[in-house]
Amino acid sequence: MSYKEIKIKRARSLLYIARELIKCGIIDGESYVLNADIISELVEHYAQDLANLKSRYGIADRANSAKISGLMAGAIMRYRPLLPVNGRAILDGYDGNEILAIYHGLALCAIQSDGSINHKEVEKFVSQPAFAEWTQRFKYLLRKRNHTPEALAFVFDTIGNFVFSGVDLEQAGE
Amino acid sequence: MARDTLPDEKAYLDALSRHNSEPQGNPNHSEDCSFEAFKSATDTLINALSRKETKAVF
Numbered sequence: 001m002s003y004k005e006i007k008i009k010r011a012r013s014l015l016y017i018a019r020e021l022i023k024c025g026i027i028d029g030e031s032y033v034l035n036a037d038i039i040s041e042l043v044e045h046y047a048q049d050l051a052n053l054k055s056r057y058g059i060a061d062r063a064n065s066a067k068i069s070g071l072m073a074g075a076i077m078r079y080r081p082l083l084p085v086n087g088r089a090i091l092d093g094y095d096g097n098e099i100l101a102i103y104h105g106l107a108l109c110a111i112q113s114d115g116s117i118n119h120k121e122v123e124k125f126v127s128q129p130a131f132a133e134w135t136q137r138f139k140y141l142l143r144k145r146n147h148t149p150e151a152l153a154f155v156f157d158t159i160g161n162f163v164f165s166g167v168d169l170e171q172a173g174e
Numbered sequence: 175m176a177r178d179t180l181p182d183e184k185a186y187l188d189a190l191s192r193h194n195s196e197p198q199g200n201p202n203h204s205e206d207c208s209f210e211a212f213k214s215a216t217d218t219l220i221n222a223l224s225r226k227e228t229k230a231v232f
Contacts, residue, residue, distance in 0.1 A: 009232075016222075016231045024218035025211075088185055090192070107223055111232055119223040126216050172232060 001174050006050065007043040009174065010072060014039060017104045018082070026103075027096040031089055032082045042079040046071055049149060050174070062173030066160045069105030070153025076101040077142055098139040105152075109160035111172035121164040 001009070015034070022029035049071045054063055082096040106125070110118045125131065138155075141147060160169045222228075 013232045016228070020219055020222040024215045024222070026215045026219065090189070103219070107228075108232060110223070115229045115232075116226070117223045117228050117232065119220050122223055123216075123220045126220075127213075132212070 003047055003051075006174050007047050010043045010046055010068075011039050013108070014043075014072070014076075014081070014100070014104060017107060018100055021096075021099060021103060027082065027099055031085060032094075032096050033085055035081055035083050038079050038081040038083070042075045042081055045078065046075040049075065053150070062170065064157075064160075064169040065108045065111055065172035066157035066169050067153045068172065068174060069108045069156035069160075070151070071149045072108075073101035073105050073142070073152045073156075074147070074149025076104070077147075095139045095143065098142045099135075101142060101152075102135060102138055105156045106159065108172055109156050109169065110164055110167050111169075112166060113168040113171050115171060118164065118167050121167060125159070125163060 018027070018034050021027040050063060050068070053059070053067060053071065057063075076097055080097045082100060084091065084094070106122055107117055110122050112118045142152075157169070160167055
């Protein structure tokens, strides 16, 4: 996959998840908007990070989807593509970008060897009683504490390897 | 036009006041939202993830 194709693919996957999260009401689409120019910068940053990560770890071919999830989550946190529609918006409890980073990562980590998303594994995970608490803590970490894209990749690596079954982290690699 | 959307000084001070009155730190409890609403929203999302088009998108 070329550098340009990687950027287009990630912009599309991000848009898909953002659109669906807004559609189902998990992200408030009335108050916030996804900025196209920021998405463009975000995926450029991601593609550069991916090239650096491959060089650092000596990855000759594709980096697995947990790494993609982590690097993308890091880029989402840096660029925050969901913007309030006006300057007077109250941001208390506003966590659309964190939600976007988490769900985008989960979807990527659930890709099976045939390329489709193992939605049943995602459903099983989000239906657990502890999921709400886990999400709260993850959002807090993402928004207010310190993390690196590689540390986030390790979170998604753990989910992909030890929580989800029937997924293929290498399949969705790039 | 753009100036209309800029907050005035009072908006900044109000935001600071709100922030100061809230407890800071790691949340130890779940969001105060109904489980039914969350379940319904996630069901919709899961349906979206099950669509064939995701194969090409992701």
